[in-house]
Amino acid sequence: xxxxxxxxxxxxxxxxxxxxxxxxxxxxxxxxxxxxxxxxxxxxxxxxxxxxxxxxxxxxxxxxxxxxxxxxxxxxxxxxxxxxxxxxxxxxxxxxxxxxxxxxxxxxxxxxxxxxxxxxxxxxxxxxxxxxxxxxxxxxxxxxxxxxxxxxxxxxxxxxxxxxxxxxxxxxxxxxxxxxxxxxxxxxxxxxxxxxxxxxxxxxxxxxxxxxxxxxxxxxxxxxxxxxxxxxxxxxxxxxxxxxxxxxxxxxxxxxxxxxxxxxxxxxxxxxxxxxxxxxxxxxxxxxxxxxxxxxxxxxxxxxxxxxxxxxxxxxxxxxxxxxxxxxxxxxxxxxxxxxxxxxxxxxxxxxxxxxxxxxxxxxxxxxxxxxxxxxxxxxxxxxxxxxxxxxxxxxxxxxxxxxxxxxxxxxxxxxxxxxxxxxxxxxxxxxxxxxxx
Amino acid sequence: xxxxxxxxxxxxxxxxxxxxxxxxxxxxxxxxxxxxxxxxxxxxxxxxxxxxxxxxxxxxxxxxxxxxxxxxxxxxxxxxxxxxxxxxxxxxxxxxxxxxxxxxxxxxxxxxxxxxxxxxxxxxxxxxxxxxxxxxxxxxxxxxxxxxxxxxxxxxxxxxxxxxxxxxxxxxxxxxxxxxxxxxxxxxxxxxxxxxxxxxxxxxxxxxxxxxxxxxxxxxxxxxxxxxxxxxxxxxxxxxxxxxxxxxxxxxxxxxxxxxxxxxxxxxxxxxxxxxxxxxxxxxxxxxxxxxxxxxxxxxxxxxxxxxxxxxxxxxxxxxxxx
Numbered sequence: 227x228x229x230x231x232x233x234x235x236x237x238x239x240x241x242x243x244x245x246x247x248x249x250x251x252x253x254x255x256x257x258x259x260x261x262x263x264x265x266x267x268x269x270x271x272x273x274x275x276x277x278x279x280x281x282x283x284x285x286x287x288x289x290x291x292x293x294x295x296x297x298x299x300x301x302x303x304x305x306x307x308x309x310x311x312x313x314x315x316x317x318x319x320x321x322x323x324x325x326x327x328x329x330x331x332x333x334x335x336x337x338x339x340x341x342x343x344x345x346x347x348x349x350x351x352x353x354x355x356x357x358x359x360x361x362x363x364x365x366x367x368x369x370x371x372x373x374x375x376x377x378x379x380x381x382x383x384x385x386x387x388x389x390x391x392x393x394x395x396x397x398x399x400x401x402x403x404x405x406x407x408x409x410x411x412x413x414x415x416x417x418x419x420x421x422x423x424x425x426x427x428x429x430x431x432x433x434x435x436x437x438x439x440x441x442x443x444x445x446x447x448x449x450x451x452x453x454x455x456x457x458x459x460x461x462x463x464x465x466x467x468x469x470x471x472x473x474x475x476x477x478x479x480x481x482x483x484x485x486x487x488x489x490x491x492x493x494x495x496x497x498x499x500x501x502x503x504x505x506x507x508x509x510x511x512x513x514x515x516x517x518x519x520x521x522x523x524x525x526x527x528x529x530x531x532x533x534x535x536x537x538x539x540x541x542x543x544x545x546x547x548x549x550x551x552x553x554x555x556x557x558x559x560x561x562x563x564x565x566x567x568x569x570x571x572x573x574x575x576x577x578x579x580x581x582x583x584x585x586x587x588x589x590x591x592x593x594x595x596x597x598x599x600x601x602x603x604x605x606x607x608x609x610x611x612x613x614x615x616x617x618x619x620x621x622x623x624x625x626x627x628x629x630x631x632x633x634x635x636x637x638x639x640x641x642x643x644x645x646x647x648x649x650x651x652x653x654x655x656x657x658x659x660x661x662x663x664x
Numbered sequence: 665x666x667x668x669x670x671x672x673x674x675x676x677x678x679x680x681x682x683x684x685x686x687x688x689x690x691x692x693x694x695x696x697x698x699x700x701x702x703x704x705x706x707x708x709x710x711x712x713x714x715x716x717x718x719x720x721x722x723x724x725x726x727x728x729x730x731x732x733x734x735x736x737x738x739x740x741x742x743x744x745x746x747x748x749x750x751x752x753x754x755x756x757x758x759x760x761x762x763x764x765x766x767x768x769x770x771x772x773x774x775x776x777x778x779x780x781x782x783x784x785x786x787x788x789x790x791x792x793x794x795x796x797x798x799x800x801x802x803x804x805x806x807x808x809x810x811x812x813x814x815x816x817x818x819x820x821x822x823x824x825x826x827x828x829x830x831x832x833x834x835x836x837x838x839x840x841x842x843x844x845x846x847x848x849x850x851x852x853x854x855x856x857x858x859x860x861x862x863x864x865x866x867x868x869x870x871x872x873x874x875x876x877x878x879x880x881x882x883x884x885x886x887x888x889x890x891x892x893x894x895x896x897x898x899x900x901x902x903x904x905x906x907x908x909x910x911x912x913x914x915x916x917x918x919x920x921x922x923x924x925x926x927x928x929x930x931x932x933x934x935x936x937x938x939x940x941x942x943x944x945x946x947x948x949x950x951x952x953x954x955x956x957x958x959x960x961x962x963x964x965x966x967x968x969x970x971x972x973x974x975x976x977x978x979x980x981x982x983x984x985x986x987x
Contacts (some may be wrong), residue, residue, distance in 0.1 A: 464969065467700065467753055471903075474896055479961030486954040525851045567846045597765055600758050635773035642762040650747035651760050 264519065265469040269500055270317040271350070272325060272354040275374055276309045278336045279360050284309075287362060291331040295349075296323040304331075308317040316501065323349045325358045348634065354501070355510065359630070377508040379626045385515060385584075387602075387622020388522045390595065392577035394602040395529060396570030402546035403566050403599055405466045406456070411574060411599065413480035415592030417581035418444045418575030420484060426495045433497040437579045439570050448571020453562045477593065484589035518580045525576060526615060529569065533611055538587035542566055546609060566624035598625070598638060601645035608659025616656065667929035669804075675922030678809060680706070681816030683921060685874030686898045687913030688823050692867035695901075695907035696831060697830045698843030698859055700757040702869050703744070708762030709890035711872030712879040713739045713771055717778050719788035726791040730876065736860070737872035740767075741865040772887035784886030787812055792880050809881065816877040820914060823870050828910050839863055840908070840981075876943035893957070900964045904978030916977060920963070928956045960961055 276287040279330050286309030294301045294313040303313040303339060315323065326345045329338060338344060338360060346358055395453060397411045418440050425436030455476075459469055499513040533539035542564045544552040553559045578592060585591065603609075606617025621641045628640035648655060674680065686704050692909025693699040715733035718724040724732065748759040771779050779785060798807040805813065830836045841849045842856055850856050880887045897920075934942045935949040946957070973979040 288824070406755070459969065462969075466970060468968050470754060471899065472755065472965050475961045475964030475968065477961070478896060478964065479958050482954040482957040482961065486951050486958070489950065581951075597758075597762055601762070604755075604758065632811060633773045636769055639766045639769040639773075642766045645762050646747070646759055646766075649751060649755060651750055 231400045234616045264387075269314050271312055271314050272358060273310065273312040273355060273505070274325075274360065276305045276311065276360060276362060285337055286394070287333060288610045289331065289333070291328040292358075292447050293326045293328065295326070296321060296375075307500055313642030315350075317350060323348050323350055327360050332362070352422050357629075358632075374508070375630075376627075378510060379630065380623055381511065381622035383626030385519060385622070386625065387619035388519055388526070389577055389580045389584075390528055390598060390602060390622055391615045391618035392522055392573045392580070393592075393595065394599045395526065395611065396573040396577075397599050397612065398578055398603045398609060398614035399542070399650055400570050400607075401603070402611075403542060403549075403563050404456070404496075406473065407470045409454060409470065409596065410477040410480060410592070411570075411597030412592030413477055413484070414448065414571045414574035415578035415581065415595065416481070416484055416589060417447055417592075418578030419512070419587045419591050420488060420578075420589075421497060421575070422579045422582055423587045426497065427493065430496075433495055434630060437467045440579050441575050444575020444578070445466075447575075449568040450540065451571070452567035456567070457560060457564070463631060476598075481483060481590060482592050488587075490589070496580060505565050514583060516533055518583060522580060525573065529573065530611055530615070538562060538565055567589065594638075597645075600642050601641045603649050604645050604655055607655030610655065610657040614655035665673040667926065668932055671922050672928035673804065673930055674925035676813065676817075677805075677921075678812050680917050680921040681793065681820065682874040682881065682919035682932040683894075683901055684822065684914055685816070686894070687902045687917050688820065688827065688872045689867040689869070689871035689874065690898055690902050691826065691890065691907060691909075691913045692863050694834065694838045695902065695909070695912070697865060697867075699749070699860060699866050699867075700753045701760050701864065702757045702866065702892070703760030703762075703764035703767075704898055705890040705892055706744075706760070706767040706870040706892075707737050707740060707884075708875035708878060708894070709764070709771060709887070710740045710875070710877035711754055712890075713779065713785065715876055716788045716879055716885050717786040719791070720785050729788075733876060734869055734872055737868050738865050743862070745861045745864045745971075749857060749864065761895070764890070764895065764954045766894060768890050770787065772891075778833040779887075781831070782887060785890075785914045786883050786884035789883050790878050800916060802885050812877060812880045815880070819873050819877070822983060823873065824910050831910070833949065835859075835862075842977050843908075843981075858924035859860075873897040879932070883926060897960055900960055900967070902974075903967050903972065904963065904974050906974035908981045909974075909976045911938065912974060912976050923960060924956055927959060928952050928981045 274292065276290050276292075277283040278287055286305075286307060288305055288309065288486040290305045290311070292305070292311050292313065294303065296315045297318070301313045301315050303311040305311040323345050324345060327338065329344055331514050332338075344360075346359060346540050348356055350356065357378075359375065393411065393415050396414070397408060399404060400408050400411070421440035422433070422436045422444055425431045425439055426433050429436075430437075447533055456469070459472065463470070498514045500527070501514040503510040505511055526573045533542060541552065542565075543556045544555070544557060545559055545562055549559055576593075581591060581595070599618075602621040606613025606615070607618055622642065624644055625637045625641050628637050632640065686708055689707065690701065690704050691728060693701045693704075711733040714736035714784055715729045718732045719726070739828055744763050748756050751759065772782050772785075776919035792810070793808055796807060798810050800807060802810040827953060831840070836852055838849060838859055842854075842859055849859075857878065875885075878889060881890070901916035901920045902913050903916070904920050905912035905914065905918040931942075931947070931952045935952065937942075940949075967974065973981070
């Protein structure tokens with residue numbers, strides 16, 4: 227009982243803090259929440275590699291000019307002796323940027339491959355950097371263009387996959403123990419990101435403390451959600467499909483509560499939003515990314531270890547296997563489910579905290595990756611712990627690699643398409659068991 | 665008074681019509697056949713886009729374009745149904761919502777010569793508006809809008825009549841039996857898979873009519889018209905009115921859309937002006953949209969928990985865990 231009161235207090239504090247989120251909105255941009263201006267020093271790099279790929283070769287093209295137009299200003303970049311060009315542009319999340327290759331600046335005998343347009347429009351989605359590829363020279367292999375970029379693309383994909391796995395693992399654990407397909411899981415992700423923003427920017431705390439508080443409060447949010455809401459529904463005997471539709475209603479509600487407080491704005495944390503890139507061979511990374519990866523991997527390994535080895539972890543797996551049998555052996559099913567909800571929500575909150583660095587904080591941050599999380603756990607196998615992690619990595623890499631072949635706006639579609647294909651040929655996923663699909 | 669009048673207007677307006685058609689289509693799938701189709705927005709999108717592009721890019725005659733729209737929707741239902749209808753209910757839900765999202769992203773980001781990206785397709789309703797018999801405002805609606813409404817409500821009426829007859833026929837009884845106990849129907853020698861597929865196609869086609877009405881009403885179609893929010897609002901309407909009832913989706917769409925408009929109208933009055941009645945730290949006029957959708961969420965949660973059969977439904981028929 228005392229625990230429940232404590233959790234409610236935590237939630238109240240959160241609500242008050244969320245209220246604080248509105249103030250910078252009204253102060254900064256008044257009546258036009260959609261118009262966000264670049265904050266000082268916020269930049270992102272648009273880069274690409276120009277190589278003459280005629281006849282399957284790859285000769286770097288030096289001295290070609292690429293112009294990046296953003297918000298009326300032009301940033302010009304010239305390719306160096308390795309064919310690399312980089313343009314640093316102000317970062318405004320969601321801004322459309324036009325990238326134009328000056329075809330006259332290409333050396334004689336090198337031209338854009340047929341069907342390639344010299345002008346591209348891309349959307350600024352993150353501060354990790356964006357890539358624009360041009361196919362140069364006649365050739366027969368379309369895929370060749372992205373191959374030299376492949377290490378970086380795979381790194382980006384694995385990075386996203388590891389962060390995604392935090393959310394997917396929670397979703398999978400909750401599905402495994404309660405059977406609930408929780409459509410409101412993305413909102414737990416958003417919750418973590420918005421809280422971190424509130425602590426870091428509105429309250430001015432350091433990012434470390436903000437992130438820690440956000441993760442703890444996310445866990446508390448999961449605890450409260452289960453004890454005051456889902457547990458009661460389970461006791462009432464509400465069916466799983468009915469609960470799934472309830473979770474859709476909850477998703478709708480929470481997403482719009484977030485929008486109520488934050489407006490449609492996209493925002494970034496105060497610290498580490500544009501770290502310096504370090505180039506190691508074909509890959510550019512930042513120290514911040516390594517720290518994020520480290521945190522995520524430690525948490526993932528910690529939770530999987532706990533599930534394998536600890537008492538409560540074994541109880542969790544027993545309930546996932548057969549709740550009635552688990553209850554009859556003396557396991558307190560409700561308590562274990564509450565723990566799962568708390569841990570799952572804390573993991574999702576962490577996912578949001580980390581996503582907030584590379585993608586901007588917005589009311590629908592989590593809603594946008596909800597289906598990607600579903601794709602991940604379906605590919606890996608619904609309810610399987612390692613399946614959720616491996617599925618996330620696969621989906622993360624697939625999303626990034628797909629940008630070689632299809633427009634980047636469609637990269638989420640690639641993941642969802644994989645989801646549908648997997649349901650078609652192997653509905654139990656890679657690691658799932660046949661009986662789970664019913 | 666103005667607020668009430670505009671809410672009543674919204675209750676029978678163009679948006680209520682296309683939500684209503686989408687809900688009737690969903691009623692066939694979810695209400696009668698028990699299929700959890702979370703991709704109804706995708707059916708509307710494919711119908712509307714196929715029609716719009718046929719006219720705008722290929723100059724096809726009106727009825728040919730309508731046929732193209734319907735055919736494309738039926739094709740989508742088949743493509744979607746073949747792999748997914750064998751799956752468990754929640755898998756079907758995830759697959760259909762994912763498919764609808766793929767369709768929306770596809771229209772927004774590919775074949776920009778035809779779909780024009782996020783700007784969408786326009787300039788296709790000349791033939792439709794040339795047939796408009798109304799020249800002056802009717803009941804305060806613009807003549808163009810009123811024409812769309814007349815056609816829309818006629819379609820609602822016709823499709824409801826069709827369903828009324830179908831659901832009393834042996835075909836409808838088999839469908840309801842599948843919802844109640846799939847195995848029992850199978851043991852009677854019925855091809856369950858085929859019946860489910862027919863329900864998916866029929867519901868999709870009725871939804872597609874809603875897509876046409878949306879397109880005519882706006883004179884354009886954009887990918888963002890067809891987000892999964894549309895599907896969820898349609899679910900709320902259907903459950904409010906009562907699934908597996910002919911009148912359920914009509915009642916749900918009119919009452920729910922009317923109430924939503926009434927509430928946001930009242931909130932609009934309370935927050936309007938330089939010195940609004942509600943303090944600005946509590947709510948500003950820009951936050952009304954969020955409150956409106958919060959109400960959708962709350963309505964869906966409360967209905968599902970306390971009255972899953974809605975106003976007219978039968979609780980026994982919405983025993984959602986039969987499977």
